[in-house]
Amino acid sequence: MNIHHAKKTLMEILDGSPEHKSSHYVELLITVVVLMNCSAVILDSVPEIHAQYRDFFHELEFWSVMFFTVEYVSRVWSLGAKYAAGEGGPWKGRREYMFSAFGLVDFFATMPHYLHMFFPALDLRILRVLRLLRILKLSKYNTALQDLFHAVNSERRAFGSAAFLLLIATIVSASLMHFAEGHEQPQFFGSIPHSIYWSIVTITSGYGNVEPVTKAGEVIALLTGFLGVCMAAIMTGIVASAFSNQLSRKKAAYQSQLRQVLADGVVSDAERESLRILQMKYRLTDAQVQAAMDEAQMGKNR
Numbered sequence: 001m002n003i004h005h006a007k008k009t010l011m012e013i014l015d016g017s018p019e020h021k022s023s024h025y026v027e028l029l030i031t032v033v034v035l036m037n038c039s040a041v042i043l044d045s046v047p048e049i050h051a052q053y054r055d056f057f058h059e060l061e062f063w064s065v066m067f068f069t070v071e072y073v074s075r076v077w078s079l080g081a082k083y084a085a086g087e088g089g090p091w092k093g094r095r096e097y098m099f100s101a102f103g104l105v106d107f108f109a110t111m112p113h114y115l116h117m118f119f120p121a122l123d124l125r126i127l128r129v130l131r132l133l134r135i136l137k138l139s140k141y142n143t144a145l146q147d148l149f150h151a152v153n154s155e156r157r158a159f160g161s162a163a164f165l166l167l168i169a170t171i172v173s174a175s176l177m178h179f180a181e182g183h184e185q186p187q188f189f190g191s192i193p194h195s196i197y198w199s200i201v202t203i204t205s206g207y208g209n210v211e212p213v214t215k216a217g218e219v220i221a222l223l224t225g226f227l228g229v230c231m232a233a234i235m236t237g238i239v240a241s242a243f244s245n246q247l248s249r250k251k252a253a254y255q256s257q258l259r260q261v262l263a264d265g266v267v268s269d270a271e272r273e274s275l276r277i278l279q280m281k282y283r284l285t286d287a288q289v290q291a292a293m294d295e296a297q298m299g300k301n302r
Contacts (some may be wrong), residue, residue: 007081014075018139030071031138036065040136061131065113068134072106102140109134147250151242158238166203166231171226175197180216203228251292254278258296 008088015022016027037060038178044051044057075097082093106107112130124279139149152159188210189195202224210220257278261271279289 004081007078010074011078014071014078033064033067034137036060038132041131051256061113065110068106069107072110075103075106102137105133105136105140109137144270147246148243151246152239154246155238155242158242159235162231162234162238165234169224169227169231170196170199170203173202173220173227175211176220177217177220177224180214180220181212184213184217185210199224204286205232251288254289255296258292262296 011019013023013026016023033102040057040060043053053219079093079097080090082096084090093278098107115130171270174192177198178189178192178195182191182195188198195222198208198210202221206225206228208221208224212221254275258275261267261275
C-alpha cells in the first residue's frame with residue numbers, strides 16, 4: 001500500500017464513507033470520547049466532585065486531548081489525497097478542512113488544553129466553556145442535524161423574510177411601549193433601545209419580565225405576546241416544511257438510483273452493494289428502502 005492510497009483510505013474512514021465498515025466504529029469511538037469529555041467538564045464544575053476526582057479529570061483531559069490531536073492531524077494529513085496535483089494539490093484539501101466549520105470545531109476541541117499549558121493564568125471557566133464546544137463535533141456524525149442545516153439553508157429566503165417581519169414587529173412594539181410606558185417606568189422603557197430588549201424577550205418567550213402599569217401598555221404587551229406566538233408558528237412551519245423537503249430529496253435520489261438498477265430487470269452484486277452504500281449514506285431505514293422498492297416496482301409495471 002503506497003502513501004497516497006493510505007491517505008485516501010484514512011480520509012474515507014474519517015469522513016464516514018459507507019464503503020468502509022470501520023468508519024462506523026471510528027464515528028462511534030469519537031462520539032463516546034466527546035460525550036465522556038462533555039460529561040467530565042460538567043461534573044468537574046461541581047466543587048465537591050472536582051475536589052474528590054480532580055486527578056481523574058486531569059488524566060481524562062490529557063488523554064482526550066491526545067486523542068483529538070491525533071484525529072485532527074490525521075485528518076489534515078489524509079486530506080492531502082483529496083485533490084490531484086492538477087486540481088490544486090494536497091494543500092487545497094487541507095485548507096478546505098482547516099478553515100471549514102468542522103475543521104475549526106476540531107481545532108478548538110484541542111486548543112483549551114494547550115492554552116492552559118502556555119497561559120496557566122487563564123480563567124478556568126473560559127477553558128471549560130471552550131472544552132464544551134467539543135460537543136459540536138457530534139454534528140458531523142448526526143445526519144438529522146446535517147439535514148436540518150441543509151434544510152434551513154435551502155429555505156434561507158423564507159427565513160430572511162420571517163426575520164425581516166420579526167425586526168419590524170420588534171421595532172414597532174418597542175416604540176409603542178416606549179411611548180406608553182416611558183414616563184411611568186423610565187428604568188425599563190426610558191428609551192427605545194431599552195424597550196427593544198423588552199420586545200425581543202416578550203416575542204421570544206411570551207413574557208418580558210416587566211409588568212406594564214398603563215392600560216395602553218397592557219394592550220401593547222398582549223399584542224406583542226400574541227405576535228410572538230404567530231412568529232413562532234411561522235418559523236416552525238418553515239423549518240418543518242424544509243426538513244420534510246430535505247428528507248423527500250434523499251428518498252427521491254435513492255429511488256432514482258433504484259430505478260436505474262431495476263431497469264434491466266437484473267440486480268447484480270455490484271448494484272446491490274451500491275444501493276446498500278447509498279442507503280447507509282442517506283441513513284434510510286429498511287422500511288423506507290422497502291417502500292421505495294415497492295414504489296419503483298409499481299412504476300415499472302405500469
